[in-house]
Amino acid sequence: MRYTHSNSANVTIHPSQFPDVIQRQLIAALRRGDVPPKFLYDSVYQTQKWLNVHQIHSPSQIDQEVNSVYDSVFDFGFNQVHEMESALIGLGCGGGKKDAICLSKLKIGSGLLHYVPCDVSQAMTLIAREEVGKNLDFNKIYPLVCDLSESDNLEEFFDILLPFNHKRIFTFFGMIPNLEPNLILPKLFKMVRKDDDLFISANLVPGENYQRGIENILPQYDNQETRxxxxxxLIGIGVAVDDGDLNFCIEPEGELLRIVAYFRFSRSQVIRINNETITFESEQPLRIFYSYRHTVNTLNKCLLEHDLKIIFSKISKSGEEGVFKVKRSV
Ligand SMILES: C[S@@+](CC[C@H](N)C(=O)[O-])C[C@H]1O[C@@H](n2cnc3c(N)ncnc32)[C@H](O)[C@@H]1O
Structure with missing residues (x-):
């Protein structure tokens, strides 16, 4: 059988996603009573489930106008022609659809383009590879599996994957809600050089009243597909759906509000991972999901606290999605 580039792929795995590391993190997190977001995208099954949620509930998929917001920010960002090799590094690339649009807007020949789909989920990096590979040579796509919150040396990996002089464009779409701002923003600052471009997008809380605005968007989370x-x-770690109840609520965290989902066990449970046991008592909650929802002001403040500055932004008419071009301020 003759393989083409589309059916064999070289994937780089950062040590933060080696199996023993993942297993230790999962056991420690369950014992603490929470699930780090990265475990929600782990398997091919979970990836498919998330892509389904995204397709049905994400403003970028259901509101045509949101796409024009991305278009406007890319058009602003790439108004000049750069005839030099350029690499788009998609941090938390997901299915890669937004990165594909971003790449299509770059005003340079596709022969000069490179793409690094970077995600905690290998399945996502490969789906993004397929998506972008519709218009870019597979030889110029370098999937990188890593945990952004646990990696401090990604620079070294980018230098190995892209060993030539190039302009760098980072995307960080839909990532702000699921990562702790004080943990991820210093890493983002360190990763991005002064002359790199960084594009960020976030689901926002529309309206003047932060609390009421977030209450109004709760149904985007509390629905069958997200459940x-x-x-x-939980099924993946051996818990049956009827071993407890999944409930969504709104919680303050510092100055921010976030939507949180807890699974409350209705009977005691012993979960076995490798040779370790984790016990949950009846009525014990496990925090399984959180999503920070920002306003433009809270996002701007968080970024500035970490020396990242919004230099151009566009908000959808619904007020529910914002796309931002960001630079290091120092
Ligand atoms: C909400 S999705 C956004 C996907 C895509 N950027 C978009 O906007 O459509 C979050 C993505 O981040 C990835 N992810 C979650 N935690 C991560 C982590 N700690 N490091 C790297 N990727 C992570 C998930 O696998 C998922 O693909």
Whole structure:
């Protein structure tokens, strides 16, 4: 059989996603009573479930106008022609659809383009590879599996994957809600050089009243598709769906509000991972999901606290999605 580039792929795995590391993190997190977001995208099954949620509920998929917001920010960002090799590094690339649009807007020949789909989920990096590979040579796509919150040396990996002089464009789409700002923003600052471009997008809380605005968007989370996706994690560790109840609520965290989902066990449970046991008592909650929802002001403040500055932004008419071009301020 003759393989083409589309059916064999070289994937780089950062040590933060080696199996023993993942297993230790999972056991420690369950014992603490929470699930780090990265475990919600782990398997191919979970990836499919999330892509389904995304397709049905994400403003970028259901509101045509949101796409024009991305278009406007890319058009602003790439108004000049750069005839030099350029690499787009998609941090938390997901299915790669937004990165594909970003790449299509770059005003340079495709022969000069490179793409690094970077995600905690290998399945996502490969789906993004397929998506971008519709218009870019597979030889110029370098999937990188890593945990962004646990990696401090990604620079070294980018230098190995892209060993030539190039302009760098980072995307960080839909990532702000699921990562702790004080943990991820210093890493983002360190990763991005002064002359790199960084594009960030976030689901926002529309309206003047932060609390009421977030209450109004709760149904975007508390729905069957999201429940199926979140429960697929529990099924993966041997918990049955009827071993407890999944409930969504709104919680303050510092100055921010976030939507949180807890699974409350209705009977005691012993979970076995490798040779370790984790026990949950009846009525014990396990925090399985959180999503920070920002306003433009809270996002701007968080970024500035970490020396990242919004230099151009566009907000959808619904006020529910914002796309930002960001630079290091120092
Ligand atoms: C909400 S999705 C956004 C996907 C895509 N950027 C988009 O906007 O459509 C979050 C993505 O981040 C990835 N992810 C979650 N935690 C991560 C982590 N700690 N490091 C790297 N990727 C992570 C998930 O696998 C998922 O693909």
């Amino acid at each position: 199926d996706w979140l429960l697929s994690f």
